[in-house]
């Protein structure tokens with residue numbers, strides 16, 4: 001079985017040594033030493049000024065909206081995970097969708113201004129698949145109209161924009177460390193800001209609003225994370241460079257193997273160090289995409305339609321017509337991408353897709369070569385793994 005992604009797991013002894021230290025200290029949660037160590041190491045690794053480790057990426061978005069005191073309408077993208085628009089609604093605001101760019105699949109800045117009303121308080125944009133939005137254009141519009149900017153950077157671990165972590169942009173950036181993301185803490189997320197006051201506010205908010213043992217500074221929630229999740233993050237951080245390298249190799253392998261496919265890939269931002277977080281393929285037609293998805297499923301290869309449906313069609317929101325997003329969402333498929341995939345896995349996946357395109361038929365059962373490791377492309381690359389290799 002080949003799923004769309006597999007979480008990286010360190011060798012179990014690495015994790016166990018952190019577990020022993022937790023048992024010795026008997027400190028399980030509430031800003032413990034491993035949470036502090038993870039925050040410090042992430043700050044150094046990402047080269048960011050401030051960050052706060054929180055319980056998940058959705059909570060990160062909710063805390064960001066609350067900390068900025070947003071009200072009324074928030075301009076956002078219909079092409080994202082459902083948590084992006086849900087967090088807006090959950091915080092009592094109204095999402096106003098603006099269609100996406102045909103090339104990048106990120107929110108189209110040229111369409112933002114016409115959506116601004118006197119009730120607009122912010123722009124919440126997702127850097128889809130780890131590819132940054134047109135950050136400068138969005139910030140310029142926000143400055144002109146006194147709007148706040150939040151970037152949902154859930155896909156962006158390791159992405160740099162103009163030689164700086166993409167987490168350093170906007171009033172607040174948020175990310176997710178969920179098990180399906182390329183760097184994970186099982187469940188987890190983070191908020192990033194350049195502003196010390198906002199940082200202080202969010203630090204208090206994630207911990208019930210405490211400002212000292214018997215004092216509350218504001219409305220808070222339980223948004224903190226624990227020692228066990230921090231331990232997983234500390235283990236995985238040691239391997240994240242290898243994970244990033246491996247995904248880059250796999251992506252190039254896919255692009256080469258699929259060079260005859262009638263499909264498009266998102267246009268990457270020009271000022272980018274990319275993290276190869278996903279491998280999305282935009283097929284020429286929804287029919288071709290669905291036939292490929294079905295042919296792959298016949299071989300127990302499970303892709304995901306990230307992101308379908310368009311968030312503008314959520315049943316609890318007023319419908320909005322987003323033609324570009326609806327067209328992209330109906331034709332896009334993310335192919336499997338994770339650190340233990342081999343070249344023979346990719347050969348199988350790409351052969352099935354090309355056969356459906358060329359002959360219009362689901363492939364018959366393909367004979368797998370004995371698993372040839374993708375490292376054959378790049379002998380210097382060795383990935384630590386716990387026996388889940390094919």
Ligand SMILES: *Cc1c(COP(=O)(O)O)cnc(C)c1O
Pocket residue numbers: 056057058059080081083084126152154155175176177178188189
């Ligand atoms: C994963 C994801 C989230 C939510 O993160 P969780 O940690 O699962 O709550 C939010 N936005 C986007 C774009 C995501 O992909």
